[in-house]
Amino acid sequence: MLCPVCKTKRCSTIELEENLKAALCEKCGGHWISRRNYSAWLKQHRETPLERPYSEIELDVDDVREVKICPECNRILMKYRVGQGLDFFVDHCPGCGGVWLDRNEWQALQNKNLHGEIHKIFSTTWQNQVREDQMAAKLDRAYAERFGEESYKKAKEFRQWIQGHPLKGALLAFVSDENPYKI
Ligand SMILES: [Zn+2]
Ligand SMILES: [Zn+2]
Incomplete structure (x- = not known):
């Protein structure tokens, strides 16, 4: 050969x-x-x-x-x-x-x-997954750069916790409200 x-x-x-x-x-x-x-x-x-x-x-x-x-x-x-x-x-x-x-x-x-x-590895499904993973890794680096490592880490933890939480909407409203203790 x-x-x-x-x-x-x-x-x-x-x-x-x-x-x-x-x-x-x-x-x-x-x-x-x-x-x-x-x-x-x-x-x-x-x-x-x-x-x-x-x-x-x-x-x-x-x-x-x-x-x-x-x-x-x-x-x-x-x-x-x-x-x-x-x-x-x-x-x-x-x-x-x-x-x-x-x-x-x-x-x-x-x-x-x-x-x-x-x-x-030679299938379209595999190659699409490879591209998706590459894109995700790229975005991961971009977020880390934009937010800073520490804030990004905190944001990811918070995100993971809130995704699927039954009170997600209410919790997000509470967090983003400047003063949730005032009516
Ligand atoms: Zn050789
Ligand atoms: Zn051949």
């Missing part, structure tokens, strides 16, 4: 997980997983869940941003942001459905228990 990053053929077949074969580029440490191998492996785990202990360890991934060509069918690989706290892209072939993972990306996905959900 020709590595999509190094364009070398120094790749070997390894077992990423029990019964999951992948090609490993010995030069850049990236992995190629064919759709067939991934689907077959997933099928085996329908009964036995993939659940691993959640890990907060942040791995240093390579995330090579350049355009890559599919080693199986020569099409251009499409980049999809992973999200869920992982700030990198995985490459997916629209032709054969294979997946390219740069160095440490598989391990980072494993740490978040997402290694059994790679196929979902």
Whole structure:
């Protein structure tokens, strides 16, 4: 196999997980997983869940941003942001459905228990969620900047408490009234 990053053929077949074969580029440490191998492996785990202990360890991934060509069918690989706290892209072939993972990306996905959900990352639903999360994070930073960290923290606590409170309207009127003790 020709590595999509190094364009070398120094790749070997390894077992990423029990019964999951992948090609490993010995030069850049990236992995190629064919759709067939991934689907077959997933099928085996329908009964036995993939659940691993959640890990907060942040791995240093390579995330090579350049355009890559599919080693199986020569099409251009499409980049999809992973999200869920992982700030990198995985490459997916629209032709054969294979997946390219740069160095440490598989391990980072494993740490978040997402290694059994790679196929979902390429769906519209997943990508919409990623965009929503990005927008929320952006607004979160903007609010913190505008209100100041401390006031923002207080406002968030208050907001959480009042949302769903049966007397929300009355409480908000009380809070915003300059003198609620005067009729
Ligand atoms: Zn390589
Ligand atoms: Zn392909």
